[in-house]
Amino acid sequence: MKKSVTIQLIRESDTPLYIQLFWHLKRLIEEGVFDGNERLPSIRKMAGDLEVNNITVVNAYKLLEKEGLAYSRIGSGTYVCSGGHDRHDLERPGAVRNGVQIDGGGETHVKPGVINFASSTPDPELFPVEHFKMLINRVLDRDRGNAFGYHEIQGYQPLRQAVCEYLRSYSIEACVDNIQVISGAQQGIDVVSKALIDFGDCVFVESPTYRGAIEAFRSRGARIVDIPMEEDGIDLEELERKLPVYRPRLIYIIPNFQNPTGWSYSEYKKKKVLELIKGYNTYVVEDDFLSELGYTRRKFAPLKVMDREERVIYIKSFSKIFMPGLRLGFMVIPEGLWNRILSAKHVSDISTSGLLQRTFELYLRDNLWVRHVSYMKEIYSGRYEMFIKAVEKHFPRAVYYKDPEGGLHLWFKLPEGYFAGEFYNRCLKRNILITPGSLFHTSNTDDSHFRMSFAAVAPERIEQGVIAVAGVLKEYLAEEPFFPYRTDGYSPFV
Ligand SMILES: Cc1ncc(COP(=O)(O)O)c(C=O)c1O
Incomplete structure (x- = not known):
């Protein structure tokens, strides 16, 4: 020492x-x-x-x-x-994780001409700008200066009402008092962390998981414990084993089209998670950022639908389907947590923009939201099909992935002896951006996966982009694999 x-x-x-x-x-x-x-x-x-x-x-x-x-x-x-000792340094601006440079806040600088398979942000060409402009003008004519005053911390009441009606179409029963409007899902995660986590409290996360959530929990001094994510949801055995050991305050999960894996929970696993947490003083934070985007006949219902015991804090983002810069979302809060959530939201930004809340209320009421979702689903499912067909056709068989049946990205596993950080850097040299999987882990241990999203790539560039990535992959896999932890063995003559 x-x-x-x-x-x-x-x-x-x-x-x-x-x-x-x-x-x-x-x-x-x-x-x-x-x-x-x-x-x-x-x-x-x-x-x-x-x-x-x-x-x-x-x-x-x-x-x-x-x-x-x-x-x-x-x-x-x-x-x-x-590597264990520099975990926190990894999150600092300019830090390097498995050979990947991390900028402050986890952003990547995208040069012009780059094929960007790293972003899961919708193409701005798809934003419903004209409709939104019309509704903003309607709000301004109707409400004048009131649109610019401070709004209730919990959110504009008519919007909360419209959200309850929207939730009913998903079989989620919530009343206006259960709804908290937030300035994006990231703020929701942050507000829940502020409200419920004390320094040293334990939080369970799926491994891998969304980086923004890891950072929010870390910023509260939480002890983060990983539970492996499997193709049909969280590893239940590991969850069951760790619950009595760590007694987590929160369990953060993304049940549908998880980020980064794209995998979704089976109905069985969703039910089981709620059963297993009974008797523990814990809440499940459900991050629903994409459940609308299923492209097959399978239903991808939120976990909140099954929440009879008021143990799920449901966070809904509109960013991936609507306009991320709007910074608008909402949460459904179990009874008993309202006051704490309200104070945390107040401390964060007093209230979400009143003008945008009023405009979005009209967007929901005029059924434009429903129409927009089905429009985006059609666009994305077309791109998804193009993307997955191109991957099937051009990627080497040794690279594994599972068809997630929806969402915006695929999660690939490299064969043993090849590393996603190295692969990321090779792609970068060819003007291609992918996301190395290590960025979705709490520690530096897994460097075998990478994520590719098709959301921000124009349809006419999808196949060309996949061919380019496949080219880098083939070159890399043609080299000898490297096993840094393997040493020469000795065989006794016995
Ligand atoms: C799983 C997940 N949750 C939340 C967010 C943040 O969403 P918002 O833009 O609504 O803050 C993202 C953004 O990529 C995400 O991937």
């Missing part, structure tokens, strides 16, 4: 000692107190110093291994993974 450290365990706490020790060690690793590949104190020494059983230290070390922070060498001890 570089300096002496004091670890204090609280014996009267409800949190088991091994979990407390795990959190202390995790923090020390992240703060760089331990170097990468440094050996942790032996189990006997650590147990003796802390006056705990050996098994407490064994369990804490095992948990560090599970979280990708440490590894063990048989007969030698437990060592810190290299």
